[in-house]
Amino acid sequence: MDRVDRWARSVRSCLVQSSVRRTMPWGLLGLTLGGSLLKEWTPLPESYLSNKRNLLNVYFVKLAWAWTLWLLLPFIGITNYYATRNALMVLRRLTALMVGTVVWYMCTRMFLHIEDLTGSCYKSPSFDVLHREHASKLQCQQAGGFWHGFDISGHSFLLSYCALMIVEEMAVMHNLNTSKNSRLHMVVNCLFLALSCLTLIWLFMFLTTAIYFHDFSQKLFGTSVGLLAWYGTYRVWYLTPFSPGLPPQYVSLSFQMPKRYL
Structure with missing residues (x-):
């Protein structure tokens, strides 16, 4: 238990800082730009991670929203109730997960629709001979063809959204002290470390x-x-009264570029 507590305190000093929430969006854009430039100019050799069947991709990324949802659900419920002692407030805050689920579903459906609208079906991976009779990616693949369209990166969308959402919800830990209840303290620390x-x-x-x-x-x-x-x-809707609201004891931040970028 002491070891878990030490780990949680160490991680809290890093991930719960307001500077993390302020700079992470810029960091994600930087990773996209830097990784893409590396891919175009000096591609790395094929590796285990470049295989879509790697364990992290199959068992984590493919289920990214499920992992995020099922860890945030008890974390938000327990920490928000301990901070507010208000069950209705907790239920209201939990609707943020419902909002996230709707966002995830609608965006992924939009990506698939865009790929259908912008693509064509081909008979081979070289994309030289058209299968004109197939108008969607699903029909094309069922017929053994190869669909080529604007394939928006669902991983880039979902992983960035999940990471930002988790960091926002972990802000409740900034001033939360559960040390008086050893069992609760252990549960919260374990959930916090798992989310980290x-x-x-x-x-x-x-x-x-x-x-x-x-x-x-x-x-x-x-x-x-x-x-x-x-x-x-x-940064917009959750600041209004008719919304799931922000985590209790939350320090509001504006989405501004850090001074070193100015």
């Missing part, structure tokens, strides 16, 4: 996507949608 590890995985796989997959425009579009989804909720 998940955030690091999302950031690492976000960089991997930037280095190995998609075109720059596809990754930039996906990342931009993730940032807009975060900004539209936590």
Whole structure:
């Protein structure tokens, strides 16, 4: 228990800082740009991470929203209730997860629709002979063809959105003290550390996507949608009365460029 407590205090001193929430959006844009430039100018050799069947991609990234949802659900419920002692307030805050689910679903459906609208079906991976009778990616693949369209990076969107959402919700830990209840303290610390590890995985796989997959425009579009989804909720809508609201004891931040960039 002492070791978990020490780890939680160490991570809290890093991830819960307001500077992290302020600079992470710029960091994500920087990773997209840097990884894409590396991919175009000096491509890295094929590796385990460039294989879409790698364990992190199959068991974490493919289920990114499920991991984020099921860890944030108890974390928000427990920490927000401990901070407010208000069950209605907790229920209101939990609706942020419902909002996130709607955002995830609508954006992924939009990406698929754009790929259908901008693509064509081909008979081979060289994209030289058209299958004109197939008008959607699903029909094309079912017929054994190869669809080529504007494939927006769903990984860039979802991983950026999940990482930002987790960091925003962990802001409740800034002034939360559960040390008087040892069992609760242990549960909160374990959830906090699990979310912190998940955030690091999302950031690492976000960089991997930037280095190995998609075109720059596809990754930039996906990342931009993730940032807009975060900004539209936590920086605009959640500041209004008719919304899930922000975590208790939250320090509001404006989305401004850090001074070193000016």
